[in-house]
Amino acid sequence: MAQQRSEDTRKQIMTTAVNVFCRSGYDAAGVAEICSLAGVSKGAFYHHFPSKKTLFLAIMQQWLTEVDNRLNALRQPNVAVSDTLMQMAHTIGTVFTEASGQLPMFLEFMVQASRDKTVWEATIAPYQAYQYRFAHMLEEGKTEGSIREGEDAQAAAWVLIAFAVGMLLQGVVLPETADWETIAGRGMGMLVESMQRSNK
Amino acid sequence: MAQQRSEDTRKQIMTTAVNVFCRSGYDAAGVAEICSLAGVSKGAFYHHFPSKKTLFLAIMQQWLTEVDNRLNALRQPNVAVSDTLMQMAHTIGTVFTEASGQLPMFLEFMVQASRDKTVWEATIAPYQAYQYRFAHMLEEGKTEGSIREGEDAQAAAWVLIAFAVGMLLQGVVLPETADWETIAGRGMGMLVESMQRSNK
DNA sequence: AAAAACCGACCGATTGGTCGGTTTTTATTA
DNA sequence: TAATAAAAACCGACCAATCGGTCGGTTTTT
Numbered sequence: 001m002a003q004q005r006s007e008d009t010r011k012q013i014m015t016t017a018v019n020v021f022c023r024s025g026y027d028a029a030g031v032a033e034i035c036s037l038a039g040v041s042k043g044a045f046y047h048h049f050p051s052k053k054t055l056f057l058a059i060m061q062q063w064l065t066e067v068d069n070r071l072n073a074l075r076q077p078n079v080a081v082s083d084t085l086m087q088m089a090h091t092i093g094t095v096f097t098e099a100s101g102q103l104p105m106f107l108e109f110m111v112q113a114s115r116d117k118t119v120w121e122a123t124i125a126p127y128q129a130y131q132y133r134f135a136h137m138l139e140e141g142k143t144e145g146s147i148r149e150g151e152d153a154q155a156a157a158w159v160l161i162a163f164a165v166g167m168l169l170q171g172v173v174l175p176e177t178a179d180w181e182t183i184a185g186r187g188m189g190m191l192v193e194s195m196q197r198s199n200k
Numbered sequence: 201m202a203q204q205r206s207e208d209t210r211k212q213i214m215t216t217a218v219n220v221f222c223r224s225g226y227d228a229a230g231v232a233e234i235c236s237l238a239g240v241s242k243g244a245f246y247h248h249f250p251s252k253k254t255l256f257l258a259i260m261q262q263w264l265t266e267v268d269n270r271l272n273a274l275r276q277p278n279v280a281v282s283d284t285l286m287q288m289a290h291t292i293g294t295v296f297t298e299a300s301g302q303l304p305m306f307l308e309f310m311v312q313a314s315r316d317k318t319v320w321e322a323t324i325a326p327y328q329a330y331q332y333r334f335a336h337m338l339e340e341g342k343t344e345g346s347i348r349e350g351e352d353a354q355a356a357a358w359v360l361i362a363f364a365v366g367m368l369l370q371g372v373v374l375p376e377t378a379d380w381e382t383i384a385g386r387g388m389g390m391l392v393e394s395m396q397r398s399n400k
Numbered sequence: 401a402a403a404a405a406c407c408g409a410c411c412g413a414t415t416g417g418t419c420g421g422t423t424t425t426t427a428t429t430a
Numbered sequence: 431t432a433a434t435a436a437a438a439a440c441c442g443a444c445c446a447a448t449c450g451g452t453c454g455g456t457t458t459t460t
Contacts (some may be wrong), residue, residue: 005425006439013359025315027227031416041441042417043275046438089253089302104314112408113312114304115225115375124374152386158370165295166366173314174324178358186352187359191387198398205459206405231450241407242451248405252450 010048012038014062017055022104026112028057036051057122060109064126071133081141082192085160090124092164093181096171103172138195147195156195163187209276210248212238217255222304226256226312248346257322259381260309264326271333281341282392287362289388293381313342331357338395347395353394356395 016038020029031052035045046143049055074091075084095103113123152155167187171180216238220229235245249255274291275284295303313323334357341347348384367387371380 003425003438009439025227025311025313027225030414034413042443043419043441044439045415092204102327107311107314111225111307114307115377120373124377128377153210154378155383155386156390158281158383159390162366162383162387163359163363164366164372165369166362166364169310169369170362173320174308174327177324177328178354179322183355183358183362186355187362187391190356191390193394193397194390197393203459209405230448232448235413242409243453244405246451400415 005047009020009040009044011053013040013045013048014059014186018059018102018105020061021056021108021113022102026052026108052120053116056112057119059105060119060122063105064110064123068126068129070087071130075137080146081137081144082196084137084161086185086188088164089184092167093184094109095168096175096180100171101173105171116156131161132158148197153193160188160191173180204247205305209240209244213240213245218259218305220303221256221259221308222302226252226308230354234299253316253318256312257319259305260319260322262310263305264323267330268326271330280346281337282346282396284337285392286385286388288364290381291383291389292367293384295342295368296375296380300371300375303368306368307372331361335358341395348397351395356391360388361389363391 013034017029017034020037022036024033029120031045031154032042035042039156048114049058070091071088076089079087109119109123112119114120121188131154138151138153140154142149142153166182167184171176213234217229217234220237223229224233231245231295232242235242251257252287270291271288274288289383309319312319314320331354335353338347338351338353338356342349342351367380367384370377
């Protein structure tokens with residue numbers, strides 16, 4: 001292959017950086033440490049990334065598109081919206097066991113987004129897109145019949161995301177404290193149940 | 201008063217530190233900057249706090265007891281548990297407008313707890329106490345009649361906390377993006393509604 | 401006069417980032 | 431295919447800036 005080595009080095013830096021960022025956080029993570037663990041010199045690092053922040057943004061971008069793909073794959077036609085939501089809750093549950101090592105990265109994204117304007121702008125757009133997608137899905141559920149008319153799709157979408165975010169955060173801070181997979185399912189079940197029935 | 205000046209200095213350092221921690225985060229916040237903004241010398245700082253981490257823990261402790269008091273004040277006898285929960289959701293909503301400036305501190309607590317063992321141990325106990333209290337409250341709701349029998353109080357308590365945490369986090373990262381007060385109410389309404397009715 | 405509170409210059413360690421030079425890959429010839 | 435020059439990738443010693451924390455001395459309170 002042509003520029004195979006260059007690509008390998010770049011990937012190596014990024015995957016190593018994820019681990020270091022997870023363990024130490026963005027600020028405490030040193031470029032020198034990342035380079036050392038990645039088996040790469042500082043020169044190579046700054047050849048691929050203009051700055052530490054650029055590396056962070058690259059990792060974030062990759063993560064956001066990954067999540068986007070997962071969500072796309074989950075939503076299938078001919079399946080009731082309520083069932084899709086339950087399936088999503090189950091997926092969140094599996095994330096705890098699968099990617100538990102990389103979970104703190106999610107926290108780090110939030111923290112940096114709340115502080116750095118550049119990071120925030122890179123986060124806000126996809127994040128709102130998630131909300132938009134959920135709201136759209138709920139509207140589908142209405143016409144389809146699995147979601148009651150009268151439900152405020154916009155607000156409900158935010159509620160769903162808040163719950164998901166809260167679950168992820170608890171999984172990061174309190175792993176092994178509870179059976180998060182079961183709880184994620186129960187919580188989503190409660191929300192879906194409420195959206196199905198007519199309230200009064 | 202006796203040691204009035206000393207007390208003033210200590211409070212001044214703590215309140216200033218909250219602002220700096222919120223803006224820059226724990227790692228990026230410099231002791232020198234905190235001292236400068238607080239109008240206090242470094243000598244005074246280290247006279248009151250053995251280290252930066254000690255200061256952080258002191259702030260956290262104060263925050264946790266504050267939350268504890270709020271929760272205690274909210275739970276009144278002779279009021280249905282479901283109503284208390286709705287009242288709590290409303291309180292969360294007001295937090296967004298009241299303490300929006302200090303909200304990022306909550307994020308910082310989570311981040312540090314997930315990384316530093318000392319901070320984690322100081323957080324985990326009160327946090328689980330919250331869950332225990334909610335579970336207990338839900339059990340009360342059962343005997344009282346406002347919560348259906350059969351509801352898993354332990355799991356439901358975690359769901360409630362996850363939702364609250366997620367709401368707070370969204371308020372930090374995306375202020376002014378949505379009417380969080382309304383959404384907090386709607387989400388809690390959904391959860392409470394599900395816990396009231398018998399599902400199937 | 402003793403003790404507590406406070407001051408700020410100073411220190412070793414570490415940080416993100418730079419830069420002149422070397423090695424490896426690619427493109428272009430003969 | 432071999433030789434070669436240009437470009438890309440990589441190296442690591444080095445730097446200015448900043449960090450948390452110290453300490454001998456001064457001021458204020460008891």
